[in-house]
Amino acid sequence: MDRLVYTAMTGARHVMEQQATVSNNLANATTTGFRAQLDTFRAVPVVSEGLPTRAFVVDSTVGSDWRAGPIQTTGRSLDIAIRDQGWIAVQSADGSEAYTRNGSLKITENGILQTTSGQTVIGDGGPITVPPDTNVSIASDGTVSVIDNNFQPGPANTLGRIKLVNPDTKTLLRGDDGLFRIADGTVAQADANVRVVDGALEGSNVNPVDSMVNMISLARQFEMQMSLMKNAENNAAKATQILALS
Template sequence: MDRLVYTAMTGARHVMEQQATVSNNLANATTTGFRAQLDSFRAVPVVSEGLPTRAFVVDATVGSDFRAGPIETTGRALDIAIRDQGWLAVQSADGSEAYTRNGSLKISENGILQTSGGQTVIGDGGPIAVPPDTKISIASDGTVSVINDTFQPGPSNTLGRIKLVNPDSKTLLRGDDGLFRQADGTPAQNDANVRVVDGALEGSNVNPVDSMVNMISLARQFEMQMSLMKNAENNAAKATQILALS
């Protein structure tokens, strides 16, 4: 009985973990630039004196779905979407360099170009400061330019170029803040081939329909594991009755 209980218990515990992941993906189905989280599990045979007929479920690598999401036109000058592969480099709360696909930008009270989440956008020379009373434009290579439109528009002034990178997806890890970083902690190099689309945003790559179907499937798997544990309890009760009679 105890062997069946532990086997079913590990299966039920990991099904609950996978349900939490799918729920988080569903909650971010409309989050700009969100990358779906993927859970992977594997079965490990239980080594004992008996026959190798049992297996435990253990966590394997937890990754992310790096497929691009749909690009939607917004017409807003501070909205950019990365075309195909690539990342936008930002400064996280602890000062380290991190990467995101959320191109919804804003200008802070101090005139610093930031993401909608408050992370400072990293430029080729550090943070990009935007002077007041200017009209901003972002080129396809990430170059940020402004035009003074207080009175008569003047010449365009280049403020800097947004750092765009394209590291190998196998080296990226998602942090608790939702930003990605390289596993070894080193900053990624600029990639001149990464291009952005101005006046547009990339949506989440989560498919709500697939996620809902997955949730239903996981719920049935959990019920099956609970049924196995209930059967183990009934078997133990029957065995106890038989032993009492003998």
Template sequence: MDRMIYTAMSGAKHILEKQATTSHNLANATTTGFRAQLDSFRAVPVLNSPSPTRSFVVDSTVGTDYTPGAIQQTGRDLDVAVQGKGWISVQLEDGSEAFTRDGSLKTNENGILQTRAGATVLGDGGPITVPPDVTVSVAKDGTVSAIAAGFKPGAATVLGRIKLVNPAEDNIVRGDDGLFRTKDGNPPDADASVALVGGALEGSNVSVVDAMVDMISLARQFELQMNLLKNAESNETKAAQLFGLS
């Protein structure tokens, strides 16, 4: 009974935490370039306990699903999607480097190329500045070119090349802001094998159907844990009555 209470109590607690993760994934089913978070349960024995039968259930974040999402054509010049593996490097306000798959780019009031969230897109030589009144195009290798608006098509001016990286998946971690970083803090070098698709965006890799099924399954598991706690309470009441008779 003691083991039942500990397992059911901790199981119910962490089922709620996993339900929150599943809800977060489902809420980002339409977020550009989103990567689903993966959780799993594991049993952990209680240390320094006189009863070796006690154990807890722990919800462990095992990582991220790096399966590429579907690429959808948008026709917008500053929309790019990473084809296959790889990331777009961005620079944050504190000067640190992070990675994203969200290729919905824009220019700020100073013409600096940024993501929709406001992170500066890194080029091989630093931030990329786009002059006003130009038509911008992004090549497969990340080269950003511009042609002055109102002029006959001619040789395009190369503004820079987006830094594309492909660090090992076991060396990157998701931050609270949704961006990814290397675990060791060292920014990786540019990878020439990473390719972009212009005029397109990558969708989220979250399956709405799978997420809904997981939420239903977790709700039933939570109900099971509650029933176990009720059974433990019932058993304890009956045991107390038996002891009272003796």
């Protein structure tokens, strides 16, 4: 009887964890460059001195859906979208290098090029500083150029090139801040083959319809696990009554 309770209990707990993951994905269905999180579970026998008569559920893998999201044209000069595979290198809050697909950029009061989330964009020579009163343009290879508004038409001045990388997705680990990093702490090298689309943003790759269907399926699975534990409780109560009569 306790085998049924153990399996149902661990199954229900991990269904709740998966429900939280699906809810987070659904909440980020409109987040720029978001990658859906994937959870996989498997049954593992409990190893002890006795026979392996019990099993519980554990997380098998926690990964991400690496499919690209839809590219939406915005016409804004500071919006860029990664074409196919690749990442934008940014400086996270702790100073380490991280990677994102969110190409919605801004210029701070000090002229530093950052993402709208506040991470500084890493260039080939460090942070990219944009002088005031200029028009910014970003080429397909990530080169940032400006034209002085006081001298139009005028020559374009190159400020630097955004660091674009393309590490193996198997080595990437999602952080609590939503940014990706290489699991062993190393830094990815710039990849000249990565290209960006200016004046566009990449949408989230989360399918809201699939997420809603998945949430309904998980709710039914949770109810099934609860029903199993209820049946185990009823069976235990009846067994106790029989033993009391004997």
